Structures are given as C-alpha cells and as structure tokens.
Amino acid sequence: MQQRLKRAGVATAALLLLLLVMTGANTWRQWAGLTVAPDTPAERRAQLEPFWRVRPPALGAPETGGAVVLSGCDGVHDNMDFWAGRLAGRGYRTLILDSHGPRGLDRFEAWRLVCAGQALPGAERAGDLAVALADPALPPGGRVVLGASHGGWATMEFLRLAVTGEVSPALRDWPAPPAQLLRDLEAVILLYPYCGLLNGADAGDWTGAPPILMVLAAEDRIVSTPDCESMAARLRERGARVAVEVLPDADHGFDQQDRATFSALRFDAGLRDRAAAAIDAFLSAAK
Template sequence: MNFAGLAALLAAFLAGIATSAIAAEQPPTLVEIENPLASTHPLQGYLRRSNSTGPLPAVVLLHGCNGNWGHIDERWGRRIASWGYVTLSVDSFGPRGLNNCGEGVRDDLTRDAYRALDFLVRDPFVDPARVAVIGFAHGGRVALMSVERGLLEQTSPSKFHAAVAFYPPCLGFNGIMTAPTLILAGERDDWNLARECRNLVDGRDDWGISRQKGEGFPMKLIVYPGAYHGFDAPALETPRQMSGHHLEFNQAATDQAAAALREFLDATIGPQERPQ
C-alpha cells in the first residue's frame, strides 16, 4: 500500500473512533417530570443516563436565578453522567413563565427538588437509596433546604442521600442536615458571602448561636481563592455585573470543584463500577 492509501486508511480509522465516541455518549432526553394534570405548573427537565448498567445513583440539578437549566445540563449534567450517574436537570422557570427568582425564594420553587426526586425513584434504572441534589446559587439554597431537618424534608416519603451547593446564600438555616453536605464557594463572591457559609458549616447561625455538637450529618465547605460568583460558568469568561455584583468564570476553581464534586459523590452515593 502506498503512502496516500495508508494515510486515507488511518484517517478513516480515526474518524470511526470519533464517531463511536460521539455515539457512545447518550444525549439528554427532555422529560415531563409530572403528569400535566397533576400540577398547574408541571416540571420538565433533561434526563441523562450513563452507559453503565442500572440501577444507578442519580443526581437532581437545580439552576440559579438566570434560569439557564440547559446550560447546567451541558456544563454539569453531561460531566456527571460520564462518571456513571443518572442526571436530571430541572427547569423550574419555564412551566411557571418566569425568567428570574424575583425577591427572595418563592415557596413553590423550594419543592422542585423533591418533585424531581419523586420522578427519579420511580425509574427502574435509578437506585432510590442513592440520589443526591446539586444546586447553583438560588438552586444551591434549595438544595440545602432539601436536606435540612424541617417540614420540607420530613413530609417527603423519599429522601436525598447527599447534597451539594455551589455558591449558595447561607443565611437562615438551622444547619442540622439529614445527609452529607458539600458547599463550594468563591473567596471573592460579593453576592453570597463565603464567610456566611463558614458560619453555617461551623455551627453558628445568623444570631451567633451554635447548634449542638454532633447534630445532623457533617457539612464541608471548600472556598476557592480568587473566585467570584458563577465561577463555573464559561459564559462569564468576560466578567459582568448583575444586580450590583461581580460575576466571573474561573477555570482553576471549576476544575478543582469538579474533582471535589466527583470525590464527594463517589464517597456518598457512588457508582458501583467507576467509569474509566
């Protein structure tokens, strides 16, 4: 075979590998989380399944006040699914006709994590004893609320077994968690302050009163030096201001957060067989 023929064969072989790799990755499926007759605002979301055999651990992903649930799925759902997890990225705004959170946290949004959990535990591909919730900013607050001892957690027949919050507002919690909890924050976040999350993790509430030692599951806080609010969003590579706050992408913090997230998920609800 001459050089040209060998080059053509090699090119075809490499193209075949690329095609197989793309085919191996399962694209997200748009799912109706609830029967439209069951709610005035039935949720929808992007569901991803890994190539591993089930039942598998699963993760509910909750967006922030920008409502970019599709970006959350692409940014984190895709990555986490490649680790061997089922992921469900929830659209909390679309069914309600919203484009932001408005003032404070709406009461009806706080139950969305459990509505998504109810969907996942009915899926035979999912292990109902290994489901975590991950939220970003406002969604991070909802994630923390979902595993805090209180009415929301106690009234749900299904439970989350781990929670992760990216740069959440940390005020207003009793800090007694019903599952292992990880908080990832930026040192320079001027919207949701890292020191308020430190107080929460250390057991000091908003009034300086500490919870009893040993109450609830442990919480861990990781603060990334030099990182701002939204440090994991590549769209913020050019920094921007929003509501008077600085938002900026930070690749180093994102990489470190991905490693910390995987380690935490593997330790709490981890896949039986870790994908290579």
C-alpha cells in the first residue's frame, strides 16, 4: 500500500512539474514573441471577418471616420457594445474586433488561458488590430482605437510595432504601411490595460504615435495601476503624448456587466459614466 501511495505521489509530482515547465516555456515563448505559422494579412482577415461586427454611425451623426474596439481577455461582452455605441454617437463607424471566436477561445472557458498570458499575447493580437485598421469596412478619415485590459495591451503592442516597423509575430507582413496606419490614427484609448512584464511597448520612438488616454482603476485587483503609470512616464520619455485618468474607488472591468461565474468584479454605472466623460473630452481635444 505504501509503495502504491509513494508511486502515486511521485506520478502526481511529475505531472505538476511537467505542467509548470510547460507553463513556464509557454510564458517564455510569449515574452520572446515566438509564435507558429504566421498568417498573411489576407488569411488573418478571412479568419476574423466572420466574427467581427460593424456598428454604423448613430442616426443623424455625420460620419467622421472609423474606430476599432478590442475586448479584455474574456472576450467580447456588453462593454464593447457600450463603447461602440458611444463612438458611433460621435460619427465613427465602429468595428467590434473579436479575437477569441476565430481561435475557439470563447469555448469551455478557454479565454482563461488568455488571461493567464498562456495564449494570444499582446504582440500576437496586435496583428488582428493591424488587419482591422487596414480593412475597407472602415471609412476614410480619422481612426480611433479603444482597447480594454488585454485589448489595451494589444493596442500598445500595435503602436510599438508600428513605430519600430517590426511585424507582429502572428503576421508575415503588414496589411498596410505602418507609417500610414499611424498617420490615420487620431486617438487611442486604453481602459485599465495590462502594463506588466510581458508588455513590450516600451521601445522605439513614439513621437509619431497618436494622443493616448489611459483610464485606470485606482483599486484594480487584476492589473497593476502603478505599472501603467510607470509605463506612461517611460513612453512620454520616448515622445508619446499620454494622458492618464485614474478613477478613485474603481476596480478592474467596472464598465462590464456580463461576468464569469464567481467573479468578484462588479459593474459600476457611475464609474462608467465618469470614464465616458473623460473619453469624450479627450476625443474632442484630439480632433
């Protein structure tokens, strides 16, 4: 009996060690920017387009350009519709970019791998954003990007890739010249983005990047607000124009009503309204 228990314990320990090694190796792969089988821009668009939704400008609002919104690591939820509606109200034809559905990350809570940094790192997802921004579904004119949480990380990685000219590790080439994509961008909004160790945005010359607004949660339990404040300061040293708005008493995902079971995070309509007011003022000034 003792021998069987001992063998079972050894097997369990070996399995745990294997899982730790696999997790560590995968985390290193994400950090190093290594992915497999990069797509052409056309191939990536063919994967994404059936899953994205385009919201036209609100009735009576003159069309002023295009926008792309990117969700957090748990996929597209009600907050993306809310922000798309706000942008549509300002005249933007807004594309809600779903990076999860095309990869099957919306099934069996596979999105948790994204939240843990084990799947779809920011630099890889930045390729999705590049393809969306170059797509004819968006009209000519100024472009706006709004990324929440993981979507904010992907947006920052997109900007870093664009200012350096590097290609997303998930793409074989840019879908349009990166300098042109930058020129078309008039504003970027980052809602409680991930700014930790795996975020590689702190590189290159950001003087050609668009104005950026970070809306951070003072009591964020998921990502580090101080990390984002430090990131903003470092990017300013690189020439970026970054404004930071920290919402007191706010926690991560305060704008999202739809939650996973047992989530401790809570929707707060008042905080969402405060964020919306800050974003409206920022967009008006960026025009």
